[in-house]
Amino acid sequence: MPPYATPAPSLRPGRRPTVTVVVPTRNEERNLPHVFERLPGDVHEVILVDGGSTDRTVEVARELRPDVRVVQQTRTGKGNALACGFAAATGDIVVMIDADGSTDPAEIPRFVDTLLAGADFAKGSRFRAGGDSHDITRLRRLGNEGLNGIVNTLFGTRFTDLCYGYNAFWRRLLPALDLPDPALPRPADGGKLWGDGFEIETLINIRVAAHGYRVREVASVEHARIHGDSNLNTFRDGTRVLRTILSEFRRLATAAPRPARPAAVPVVPMGRLRDLVAVAPGRVGDLGLAPPFGVQPAFALAGQEAAA
Known part of the structure; x- marks a missing residue:
């Protein structure tokens, strides 16, 4: 078992784990009936x-599901919304989905079953066998592939879909995620704290892997948004994701002592980052890069378990 990883919590015989679903929303009243x-x-x-x-999102949610718990976001951005929801969650398992109909709640049992089978973190993927996307543009796909390749190279991971926000995990992982405190005030300039935006998904993925938790990908089909417009900006949010990757790489390389590496394993210095960006995502493993920290994540891809 990887360092820091802990086994799934033991459940009483015959008891399924309790599941909390966190749904960030902003003006999604027309989409909620389909999602719920x-x-x-x-x-x-x-x-x-x-x-x-500013629409009837909250009222519609309560009409559709009287037991829904409504939490008001403390700052702005998807990352802050998720952090607020995670802080309020009480279930054994936390599932994060979108309110626009792009992530299918009917897939939740597959994520839960993956966790019950031994995973710590069930990572949705549109790009493994059985997955698909009816929404992603060519530009976003290329950006996702490039960022995916950089993360896999720098951190020794095997993600196939870095920037997809459909994930589930045991709630006990929350301290390791170390997300920005929802109680912190909004910056005076009205902006976001780091981690408050769409970069939250990348931040979570990297930190789960860095702690050595067992990650298993789950094939998922992304649907087109039903109503309204997305708040995602390809260039602005893509830049925030890239900055998050580099920030986490520096943080982990500085905070943890470097383990002794076999002589046969080459180490790629930070100065070669521009070369890493140009590496084709399908060939990042050829570089043989070891993570800059003393933890090895564990991945299961295409239904087979393999230690990274």
Whole structure:
């Protein structure tokens, strides 16, 4: 078992884990009926995090599901919304989905079953066998592939879909994620704290892997948004994701002592980052880069377990 990893919590015989679904929202009243209708019947808790909706998002949520828990977002951005929802969650398992209909709640049992089979973190992937996307543009796909390749090279991971926000994990992992405290005030300039934006998904993926938790990818189909417009900006948010990757690489390389490496394993210095960016995502493993920290993540891809 990788360092820092802990086994899945033991459950009483015959007891399924309780599941909390966190749904960040902002003006999604027209999409909620579809999303809530597809939630599995055995979901223990639904937390709707509202980011200042000016429509009937909250009212519709309560009409559709009287037991929904509504949490008001403390700052702005998807990352802050998720952090607020995670802080309020009480289930054994936390599932993060979108409110626009792009992530299918009917897939939740597959994520839960993956965790029950031994994974610590179930990572949704549109690009492994059985997955697909009806929404991603060519530009976003290329950006995702490039960022995916950089992370796999720098951190020794095997992600196939870095920038997809459909994930599930045991709630006990939350301290390791070390997300920005929802209680911190919003910056005076009205901006976001680091981790408050769409970079949250990359931040979570990297930190889960850095702690040596067992990651297993789950094939998922992304659908087109049903109503409204996305808040995602390809260039702005892509830049935030890249900055997050480099920041986490520097942080981990500085904070943890470097382990002794076999002589046969080459180490790629930070100065070669521009070369890493140019590496084709399908060939990043050829570089043989060892992570800059003393933890090895464990991945299971295409249904087979393999230590990274």
